[in-house]
Amino acid sequence: MLRASLTRSSSYSALLRRTMSTIQAKPFKLALVQLGGLSEDKTKNLEIAAAGVKEAVSQGKVDLVVLPEIFNSPYAVTAFRKYSEPIPNDLPAQAGSLESESTKALSQMAKENKIWLIGGSIPEIESDTDHIYNTCTVYNPDGDLVVKHRKVHLFDIDIPGKQTFKESETLTGGNTLNTFETPFGKIGLGICYDIRFPEMAMIAARQGVVAMIYPSAFNTTTGPIYWTLLQRARAVDNQIFVAMCSPARHPGASYQAYGHSSVVAPNGDVLAEADEHPTIVYADIDTQLLASTRSGLPVTVQRRFDVYPNVADGN
Numbered sequence: 417m418l419r420a421s422l423t424r425s426s427s428y429s430a431l432l433r434r435t436m437s438t439i440q441a442k443p444f445k446l447a448l449v450q451l452g453g454l455s456e457d458k459t460k461n462l463e464i465a466a467a468g469v470k471e472a473v474s475q476g477k478v479d480l481v482v483l484p485e486i487f488n489s490p491y492a493v494t495a496f497r498k499y500s501e502p503i504p505n506d507l508p509a510q511a512g513s514l515e516s517e518s519t520k521a522l523s524q525m526a527k528e529n530k531i532w533l534i535g536g537s538i539p540e541i542e543s544d545t546d547h548i549y550n551t552c553t554v555y556n557p558d559g560d561l562v563v564k565h566r567k568v569h570l571f572d573i574d575i576p577g578k579q580t581f582k583e584s585e586t587l588t589g590g591n592t593l594n595t596f597e598t599p600f601g602k603i604g605l606g607i608c609y610d611i612r613f614p615e616m617a618m619i620a621a622r623q624g625v626v627a628m629i630y631p632s633a634f635n636t637t638t639g640p641i642y643w644t645l646l647q648r649a650r651a652v653d654n655q656i657f658v659a660m661c662s663p664a665r666h667p668g669a670s671y672q673a674y675g676h677s678s679v680v681a682p683n684g685d686v687l688a689e690a691d692e693h694p695t696i697v698y699a700d701i702d703t704q705l706l707a708s709t710r711s712g713l714p715v716t717v718q719r720r721f722d723v724y725p726n727v728a729d730g731n
């Protein structure tokens with residue numbers, strides 16, 4: 417049946433209809449705020465983020481603004497518990513019901529600027545379990561907290577003499593995949609190391625996301641090798657937009673962030689990319705590119721799940 421759909425007699429428009437049927441999307445403008453000047457002062461970091469969001473919208477209409485991974489705290493396993501805050505599990509949560517310093521500030525940024533806000537990530541404490549998570553929260557233009565994503569894959573690496581990091585010393589991995597609906601389409605969420613696991617983006621793409629967006633903080637060892645490669649790979653695998661938003665590099669920080677916040681199109685083209693300095697990256701997300709990429713190369717409907725039904729078992 418699937419093979420039949422691939423014969424020359426198949427009409428591309430029928431294939432295109434199938435591959436596009438789950439995607440409801442309108443063009444929108446995306447801004448990635450590559451924050452600089454972050455320090456150990458949480459309140460100041462939130463003020464810097466608020467100024468960055470304000471600056472992003474001051475340049476014209478922006479629909480969706482993104483902040484970096486762990487921007488309100490140092491990116492250090494020794495800091496996550498100290499900076500952690502409770503975040504409601506029962507979502508959506510109305511703006512007025514939010515209680516922690518960072519969720520209140522992020523909600524305010526979304527509401528004041530009338531934008532959708534992917535609020536980077538912040539350390540979260542779950543009071544029932546005492547677990548700490550690396551959590552991304554998302555706000556609608558009324559400031560309501562609509563969804564949260566807890567980093568699923570913890571960044572535990574050891575490249576001797578270059579980069580060692582073990583998030584699992586203090587963090588617990590999340591166990592859900594998360595997307596959210598906007599008037600311009602469904603968006604999928606991951607955090608940084610999550611991009612290395614293609615299954616997450618593939619599942620989100622098959623659920624009809626326009627884009628996977630990853631608040632991130634690669635470093636000066638892994639960034640030059642993998643940052644662009646991974647975004648282009650996830651984009652081309654799934655014929656979706658992919659974006660990563662990093663903090664700017666800070667010479668005094670214990671963790672040297674790579675910077676290079678960027679946006680990649682469904683055909684793998686890099687639409688916009690920063691250097692390592694504080695800046696804002698803008699991209700017009702032309703959702704027609706989803707259709708045109710898929711009509712030429714309809715890989716999203718050519719997958720052979722009859723041949724590889726169970727990836728986890730290696731069968």
Ligand SMILES: NC(=O)CC(=O)C(=O)O
Pocket residue numbers: 571607608609610612632633634635638639642
């Ligand atoms: N910081 C991360 O979670 C991931 C990273 O730096 C990398 O994968 O490289």
